Amino acid sequence: MQSRRTLLAMAVIGTAATAMLTACATSSSPSPSYAERPPIVFVHGNGDSAALWQTTIWRFESNGWPADRLFAFDQPNPLARDDDAVAQPGRSSTAESAVFLKAQVDKVLKATGASKVVLIGNSRGGNTIRNYVQNGGGAAVVSHVVLGGNPAHGIWAVKGFRENNEFSGLSGFMQQLNAPKGPDGQEVTPGVKWMTLRSDNNDKYAQPDGVWIGAPGKPTNIGFDGPALKGATNVVLPRVDHRETSFSPAAFAATWQFLSGEAPRTTAVVPDTKVVLDGRAIGAENLALNGAQVTIYAVDPATGARRGEAAHTKSVGADGRWGPFNARGDTAYEFVLSAPGYGTTHIYRSPFPRSGGFVHLRPERVTPADNGASSVVVFTRPRGYFDAQRDTMRFDGKSPPPGVPPKGAGVATSRLRLEGGGAPRAVTGEFNGERITGLTWPAAQEHVTVLELTY
Known part of the structure; x- marks a missing residue:
């Protein structure tokens, strides 16, 4: 070459x-x-x-x-x-x-x-x-x-x-x-x-x-x-x-x-005093999930438990928009997306330091490979991959997370299938200092938990 x-x-x-x-x-x-x-x-x-x-x-x-x-x-x-x-x-x-x-x-x-x-x-x-x-x-x-x-x-x-x-x-x-x-x-x-x-x-x-x-x-x-x-x-x-x-x-x-022509003042994200979030509920083709329902809860970052009633709810229209939502920059949230043909996805996110119009929500499905699991939890990093040789990470106590190879950065999602049923429990994903905790939900009722990293 x-x-x-x-x-x-x-x-x-x-x-x-x-x-x-x-x-x-x-x-x-x-x-x-x-x-x-x-x-x-x-x-x-x-x-x-x-x-x-x-x-x-x-x-x-x-x-x-x-x-x-x-x-x-x-x-x-x-x-x-x-x-x-x-x-x-x-x-x-x-x-x-x-x-x-x-x-x-x-x-x-x-x-x-x-x-x-x-x-x-x-x-x-x-x-x-x-x-x-x-x-x-x-x-x-x-x-x-x-x-x-x-x-x-x-x-x-x-x-x-x-x-x-x-x-x-x-x-x-x-x-x-x-x-x-x-x-x-x-x-x-x-x-x-x-x-x-x-x-x-x-x-x-x-x-x-x-x-x-x-x-x-x-x-x-x-x-x-x-x-x-x-x-x-x-x-x-x-x-x-x-x-x-x-x-x-x-x-x-x-x-x-x-x-x-110059270096940036910072590579960090500087927090906003006021945080307004918006985005689209979309499928794999980036087309709006018209008719979907989005509900947002503030959650305890240590346990994933909801803090009070819903902070925001909206029925999604033809443009896919689920906001705007006046958020708190110091609060972790659970985004619940219910869409026809997909079941219900519970997306847990770290606090949002700034306003953003691209907080998109994509649903997950329970797949045939999930048969027999009482709960399905997905740990995902949209803006990068998991690298067992480079990163410090843990998923429900497992390191590296399930499905992450011992060498190479080529997997951005880990899927955990839990058995045994029982009451919902907390599941935590950690990656290079970012920590997200969510609750398990019943797979038999087409619910999936997603722990989505921001960084």
Whole structure:
């Protein structure tokens, strides 16, 4: 694989990074007026939703980027097709994804009066951004692009193996995107400033071995540097996983530096004095769960027990919105989502330090594999993976959590099936200092408990 210019990011996850970046910031020149900050459009990845950007948006706000210039959208049918040229129910093509992004950018430009936007994408979102900028007219209205964990050269490049898939490095789509541009053979569209963020070797979708695509021991012909692009500023973030290339403090610090020319004042989330939450109740296709019911309870963070009556309740309409909800920034909550065809999901969350409009709720189902279990509890980390070699974590006293492999960051969810019935009991999930406790609920009545990490 061709060599690419690579920068080792100074930012790493943890307090040491914060201290180092703060020290740099004290000697930097003043940043431009906040009124000059361009609008940013965040583009989520394969099968994901805009909810994953909530902590990143909080960090931008905490450093003074105007909240009304930060935008994220839920793409309908966010999963890529198996074959990009063949229609598939519930999935989208590369062309459909780019058309959707263009429509959102046009809305943002009209709403803000800006002449250009910044695009920040994770994983498949990077494919969409590159396609829109290169082939959909985006080069005229985009100033900067940041791609986190984007499989820029594919996840695999193997002859005869799903070559028409969007993530094949041999696909016509990928070959066209990476065709040399200009005399220097750049792989990025000229006229736009580009940055890629990648892991050193811990991204499950940038691996020379096919273990994470169901072909262990088989070469993918893709290296750890697969997300890097010739012509971009290519930054390496040590030990981050695939999702953390976009959603970690280190990714935010590198992005802020790229956009503003200085280190951020902080990579922490600065608390709001008033917290108003909102979001959508959606299924896997990011379509609204019209007719669902959402009820919110304040809970004891140590036991998961409810503190009093419901703090908020709403029947979900065609837009999927379950808020707004005036929350307390020091309170843990249980979100109860009852949706036709799904049963009831009890989602327990840590306190919310700031207001947020992307607190999305997705239901869980009791599956055939859960047969015989009295309760089912899911421990999930949407903005990163579980890494037994890197992280400190425990799920109902078990470390590593069930289903988490002893090596590699490739699993973001652990599922616990409890037997024996009896009264509800507390179940706790812990991950690198974040601790969530919820109660068990009867699986026989189609109830599932979810402990959802924020960080």
